[in-house]
Amino acid sequence: MNIEQLNADYGIANKVQFVEGKGGFPVIEIKNEYAKAVISVYAGQVLSFQPVAQAEDMMFLSSQAYYQEGKAMKGGTPICWPWFGPDPEAKGRSSHGFVRNRLWQIREVVTTQDGAIQVIMGLVDTEETRTIWDYAFDLAIAITVGSSLTVELITRNTGDRPFSITQALHTYFKIGDINQVKVLGLEDNAYLDKVDGGKQKTQTGAVTFSAECDRIYLDVPPELTIEDEALKRKIKVTATNSNTAIVWNPGATISAKMADLGDRDYQHFVCVETANAANEIIEVAAGSEYKMTAHYAME
16 A cells, blocks of 8 residues: 555545554554544554543553554454454354454545544455455445544445354553453343353443453443543443443453563553454345444543
8 A cells, every 4th residue: 555645545634644654554643623543554443542631542552562464453443353252163264353454445534524534444355355254245444533433343245145243343442550440331231251161140240350351241231431540531332233242351361471462461451342242143134234333432
């Protein structure tokens, strides 16, 4: 991708510019009256979002993240698609699908009526993707940067037969101290505890963290809140067309084993993921589409 050509085609003076990021990947730098943001064209991933009134970024991005072809970037909003978690057919394919480690195409960059910036990127099936997942598709992501951040993931079935997907926005939120964080809105919800062999359990009170946490919550309400005592802020996550949510923090032991994560990084992020996962399998009929949306706001 030619940076000069991207700026000529899609740049907006004093608001949107394309620059070469780490690993040579093109990134989009956005600055408007509401916020500043960085979006990677590789992986279709928001790497940074910071409203003007906030002292800290909403997103966590590992200082040791990989920036190379075929690798996922640890931080921001990685996209799990067309499956969440391990290969559902046990064919040895990568966990979380194949769209978070390839270059997306820019489709549109516009200023909305209220002055926000919207970036639309997409992927379509190719001969190579069909060797991994043999379906015709058009996947789009619409990212709107205003006083809040909205991410829409739009799956279109462009083939002549239905397909099924699971998916997630595997979003990493920056926090001050994992020991002082609560996730609200999941009280009394059933969840699958992946740390304990996938056993189904029931949440008691707010979600707090004292060790590794890897849970898929079922039949969740549309709004969840991350209460961050250390940074004195709340992040509201509002989902549309999503009835499952994943809450993940690797804890000290696993964090130390991850080459693309610092030993103490687990203390400074929590993943609260808007998803269709576990028993929420989405069938997309031939010629139809399915849109899942996550809206992130800080207060």
